[in-house]
Amino acid sequence: MSATGFDAALATLAAHALPLGQESIPLSKAGRRILAAPVLARVDAPRQDSAAMDGFALRAADLAGGCTRFRILGESFPATPFDGSVGAGEAVRVATGAPMPTGTDYVRIVEEAIVDGALVSFATPSERSAVRRLGSDFASGATVLEAGRVLEPRALVAAAAADAASVTVWRRPRVAVLAIGEALVAPGSAADSASPHALPDSLSEAILLLAHQWGAKPIGQSRVGDAGTSIRAAAAELLAGCDVLVLVGGASRGRREDGMAALAPLGLEMQFADLAIKPGRPTCYGRIGAAHVIALPGNPTAAMTIARVLLVPLLTGLAGRGIDAGLRWVELPLAGGAPQGGGRDRFLCAESVGAGVRILDRESLNGQALLTRADLLVRLPATGPALPHGATVPTLRF
Ligand SMILES: Nc1nc2c(c(=O)[nH]1)N[C@H]1C(S)=C(S)[C@@H](COP(=O)(O)OP(=O)(O)OC[C@H]3O[C@@H](n4cnc5c(N)ncnc54)[C@H](O)[C@@H]3O)O[C@H]1N2
Numbered sequence: 001m002s003a004t005g006f007d008a009a010l011a012t013l014a015a016h017a018l019p020l021g022q023e024s025i026p027l028s029k030a031g032r033r034i035l036a037a038p039v040l041a042r043v044d045a046p047r048q049d050s051a052a053m054d055g056f057a058l059r060a061a062d063l064a065g066g067c068t069r070f071r072i073l074g075e076s077f078p079a080t081p082f083d084g085s086v087g088a089g090e091a092v093r094v095a096t097g098a099p100m101p102t103g104t105d106y107v108r109i110v111e112e113a114i115v116d117g118a119l120v121s122f123a124t125p126s127e128r129s130a131v132r133r134l135g136s137d138f139a140s141g142a143t144v145l146e147a148g149r150v151l152e153p154r155a156l157v158a159a160a161a162a163d164a165a166s167v168t169v170w171r172r173p174r175v176a177v178l179a180i181g182e183a184l185v186a187p188g189s190a191a192d193s194a195s196p197h198a199l200p201d202s203l204s205e206a207i208l209l210l211a212h213q214w215g216a217k218p219i220g221q222s223r224v225g226d227a228g229t230s231i232r233a234a235a236a237e238l239l240a241g242c243d244v245l246v247l248v249g250g251a252s253r254g255r256r257e258d259g260m261a262a263l264a265p266l267g268l269e270m271q272f273a274d275l276a277i278k279p280g281r282p283t284c285y286g287r288i289g290a291a292h293v294i295a296l297p298g299n300p301t302a303a304m305t306i307a308r309v310l311l312v313p314l315l316t317g318l319a320g321r322g323i324d325a326g327l328r329w330v331e332l333p334l335a336g337g338a339p340q341g342g343g344r345d346r347f348l349c350a351e352s353v354g355a356g357v358r359i360l361d362r363e364s365l366n367g368q369a370l371l372t373r374a375d376l377l378v379r380l381p382a383t384g385p386a387l388p389h390g391a392t393v394p395t396l397r398f
């Protein structure tokens with residue numbers, strides 16, 4: 001295969017990253033999920049003409065006719081409305097949200113009322129009526145949320161108000177990570193290891209968290225050495241329960257075993273490899289049956305960068321939001337400059353400074369401390385001159 005540029009790799013992902021399927025789940029479990037079908041209102045809101053303020057419900061025609069004192073017949077509350085009807089010169093005390101008593105069409109707020117026993121009068125001329133009309137928020141049957149919407153807190157208000165017991169959402173991609181490398185050990189066990197070469201696996205948890213942040217369901221992780229048989233066995237076990245298997249490390253050239261090559265006997269169909277991007281040349285992507293397998297480079301900064309620009313769009317596509325939802329580029333002015341093109345699409349760690357962006361150390365692909373400062377990635381073109389201070393560049397929240 002000849003080297004593939006970033007946009008071509010993304011186009012390949014887009015063709016494969018189709019929504020996984022729909023499921024109906026209770027509203028109580030639906031937070032952050034993606035709607036696969038619109039939410040339709042099962043009730044009107046409000047369900048009847050209602051008081052918008054605490055006050056007195058009466059007939060507008062009486063006020064227009066010059067009536068200034070009204071006889072108070074009773075009270076109306078949201079769950080216990082006044083059950084009589086109101087005639088000329090009569091009023092009912094209403095609480096906010098209470099149904100308008102039969103015959104009334106107007107609410108004067110309590111602050112404007114002068115109550116004298118069973119009579120109420122109003123000192124000031126009539127103000128705007130405080131009534132919420134039936135269905136004025138939304139009508140029964142109306143679409144309150146469109147398909148594709150993320151069920152964040154504000155959206156949950158609308159879904160609950162629509163009286164939805166359950167919602168139809170896209171299934172979340174189940175993600176597993178397989179970290180490859182003889183030296184890797186669980187974080188927390190390197191310092192005390194018998195081997196002075198033990199290296200904390202700094203990527204597995206981070207990649208699962210990134211995936212979770214973008215709508216996936218982390219289901220597991222394993223660490224294996226470089227032997228093809230171990231890689232294959234561990235991959236087969238994880239593949240039994242996941243939609244996306246992320247390999248980390250074991251992808252570079254010149255190794256005794258290559259992570260993806262070890263998966264060939266499992267039926268791997270490679271879709272791209274050898275990318276013309278920096279970092280991430282060793283990134284590959286393929287399918288094993290319905291599952292997606294993406295191999296990230298082992299250098300931690302490179303791994304996280306490629307996870308952000310290729311794994312995240314794969315996940316948003318599978319989660320029903322389309323791959324673009326994972327790549328919202330924002331043009332920002334450069335503080336300092338940017339290097340000239342080196343023949344490959346480049347993604348550089350950067351940090352926000354005021355309203356702009358500053359590129360961090362360009363060479364440190366293995367830097368893990370650097371990542372703690374990098375809240376943005378900058379995309380630079382494969383070719384072109386160095387960019388001056390103030391030039392705008394596409395950036396991505398990292
Ligand atoms: N002859 C060549 N050598 C290398 C090439 C190349 O094209 N030709 N590419 C370089 C690039 S670029 C990268 S990136 C790395 C990719 O290597 P691998 O994906 O095979 O990863 P490893 O060799 O297993 O690891 C590289 C390095 O990264 C660290 N690492 C790996 N996994 C983890 C982890 N889970 N947690 C923490 N750190 C990890 C580790 O320090 C490894 O030494 O290859 C270059 N070489």
Ligand code: MOO
Binds near residue numbers: 278297302365
């Ligand atoms: O491609 Mo490596 O992924 O440059 O660090």
